[in-house]
Amino acid sequence: MSDKSPFILLVDDIPENLYIAESVLQDRGCRTRSATGGEEALRLAQEQEFDLVLLDILMPKMDGFEVCSRLKRAPQTRDLPVIFLTALTDDDNILRGFEAGGIDYVTKPFRPAELVARVMTHVALRRKELELRSLSASKDRFISIIADELRQPFAALRGVLAMVDSDYDRLSDSERRDYLKLSFHNADNLYRLIRGLTDWSQLQQGMMPFRPVAIDLEAAAADALAPFAEPLRRKQLGVTLEIPHDSHVVADREMLGRVLHHLLSNAIAYNVEKGGITLRAHSAERVWRVEVIDTGIGIEAAEQSDLFRLDQGRKRRGTQGESGTGMGLLLCKELVERQGGEISLTSSAGETCVAFTLPAFVA
Numbered sequence: 001m002s003d004k005s006p007f008i009l010l011v012d013d014i015p016e017n018l019y020i021a022e023s024v025l026q027d028r029g030c031r032t033r034s035a036t037g038g039e040e041a042l043r044l045a046q047e048q049e050f051d052l053v054l055l056d057i058l059m060p061k062m063d064g065f066e067v068c069s070r071l072k073r074a075p076q077t078r079d080l081p082v083i084f085l086t087a088l089t090d091d092d093n094i095l096r097g098f099e100a101g102g103i104d105y106v107t108k109p110f111r112p113a114e115l116v117a118r119v120m121t122h123v124a125l126r127r128k129e130l131e132l133r134s135l136s137a138s139k140d141r142f143i144s145i146i147a148d149e150l151r152q153p154f155a156a157l158r159g160v161l162a163m164v165d166s167d168y169d170r171l172s173d174s175e176r177r178d179y180l181k182l183s184f185h186n187a188d189n190l191y192r193l194i195r196g197l198t199d200w201s202q203l204q205q206g207m208m209p210f211r212p213v214a215i216d217l218e219a220a221a222a223d224a225l226a227p228f229a230e231p232l233r234r235k236q237l238g239v240t241l242e243i244p245h246d247s248h249v250v251a252d253r254e255m256l257g258r259v260l261h262h263l264l265s266n267a268i269a270y271n272v273e274k275g276g277i278t279l280r281a282h283s284a285e286r287v288w289r290v291e292v293i294d295t296g297i298g299i300e301a302a303e304q305s306d307l308f309r310l311d312q313g314r315k316r317r318g319t320q321g322e323s324g325t326g327m328g329l330l331l332c333k334e335l336v337e338r339q340g341g342e343i344s345l346t347s348s349a350g351e352t353c354v355a356f357t358l359p360a361f362v363a
Contacts, residue, residue, distance in 0.1 A: 006030045006123040007049070011041040011067065012056040012085065021085070024112045026120065029305075035218075038062030041215055045077045055107075057086040057097070065100045071099035079129075081122045082310070091358040107112045157186040170203065198254060200256065203334045210252050210338060214361040217247040217288060221279045224260035231268050235275070243279040248361035249288050255335045260292075262328040263354050267294035270352070287341070299347040332356070 008030050012018050018034045025032055033048065035041035045053065053071065057064035064084055071077045084097045084105040097105055103122060106115050107205060164171065164179045171179070202208040220245055225232075232239065249256075267277045275295040281288055329345070336343045336356045343356040 001335060004052045006120070008123075009044060009050045009053045010034045010039065011036075011038070011053065011059075013037060013059040014056075016057070016343055017085075021110075021115065022224055024115055028116050028120070030119070038064075038067040038070075041067055042074075045071060045080065046074070046306060050080060051126055052119060053082045054085050054119065055082050055102075057088055057093070060246055065096055068097070068100040070101055077314075081126050083118060083122060085115075095349075106137075124321070126180070141173070141363060154190065157183060157190065160186065163237075169361060199335075203331075204340065207253075208338070210255070212250050212252055212339065214248050215251050215253055215256060217249055217281050217290065218243045220253075220256055220260065221281075224264055226262055226266060232277075235268065235273050236272060237268060237271055238276045240276065240278045242278060244281065247281050248287055248363075249358040250361050251339050251358050255339055259332045259335050259356065262332050263292040266328055266354070267292055267296070267352075270294065271296035286360050286362075289355055289357050289361050290352055291355045293351065293353045295351055298349045298352055299345070329354070330349050 006025075006029070008025055010018050010025075010032055011023050011034075013036050015036065016037070016163070022032045022034060032043055033050070036043055036257040038061060041053070041055070044050075053068075055064045055067060059067075063087070068082045068084075071080055071082060082102045084102045085108060086093070086097075086105060087108040088094075089107050094105060104118055106118055160179055160183045164176065164183075168176075199208065218241070220243060225239060231237075264277070271277065271294045277295075278291070280291040281294065283289075329343075331355075333343050336358070338360050341357040343354065345352070345354050347353070
């Protein structure tokens with residue numbers, strides 16, 4: 001049974017009732033856990049993530065109304081849907097159940113088809129609600145990135161140009177060149193941000209063209225490294241290529257280039273002076289696994305799972321103040337998955353490895 005199958009918590013003090021409800025729901029592809037009392041139900045709801053609770057009302061020690069009320073008071077379970085399974089069908093008890101936080105009820109003895117229909121309907125509604133919340137959080141994060149990140153490079157670029165404009169005649173040629181380089185740096189940051197936001201938006205809407213061809217990984221890595229000659233020199237970073245000559249993948253050339261660019265940019269930004277970067281590739285089961293490894297400051301374990309999510313993404317400065325949007329790894333994930341691969345990250349103090357796979361080219 002898949003982890004994506006509906007996961008239902010059944011609560012009833014009569015084992016026979018639990019057995020019948022479990023059999024009906026499992027026959028329809030649901031996963032279930034059972035509890036014979038309120039305290040056990042509350043504990044299980046805190047320990048595991050259920051899609052829905054099917055809850056009896058008449059139980060000793062703690063009735064279903066109290067169990068539901070306590071679920072709704074706890075931050076971790078307050079949004080968990082509760083369906084009452086009960087023989088109490090008078091208006092007062094039905095109203096009391098809704099006031100406790102229940103969303104529906106099924107009368108005993110239940111009809112299997114009705115039970116399954118109500119459970120599946122509310123599970124579908126619950127999952128759609130969570131999906132909409134995630135989309136809303138992603139939208140808010142997207143807007144926040146635009147508001148925060150566009151403001152900074154625009155302000156910096158405007159400030160430099162205003163200074164040059166007001167003091168142009170008093171500046172030496174050397175100072176003008178320095179300001180020109182600074183302006184270009186700010187404009188380049190702005191361009192990279194806008195391009196990243198545009199790419200992500202196009203991917204979400206299915207508007208980015210996908211043109212898979214056979215690509216030599218060794219040549220692709222060399223092409224990706226070329227624009228980073230100056231940042232590598234500035235931090236005195238050594239680069240090691242461990243990519244076999246016969247490493248060919250099926251990928252979109254533009255997409256692969258962007259993935260390598262983002263990963264190399266991160267490896268440089270968060271690396272220490274005189275550190276190292278390794279680009280490695282090896283084949284495994286009809287795919288090539290590409291690794292970008294740096295000897296930098298690493299990423300806290302608690303933050304690693306959020307790096308591929310827009311709604312939770314965290315931005316941070318590089319070791320020399322390099323700016324970051326928090327979108328680079330998210331965009332890499334979207335681009336890699338669009339090409340039929342997977343991406344992962346492992347990190348500790350002193351080493352970070354981002355690895356992704358792509359289908360191998362078979363001549």
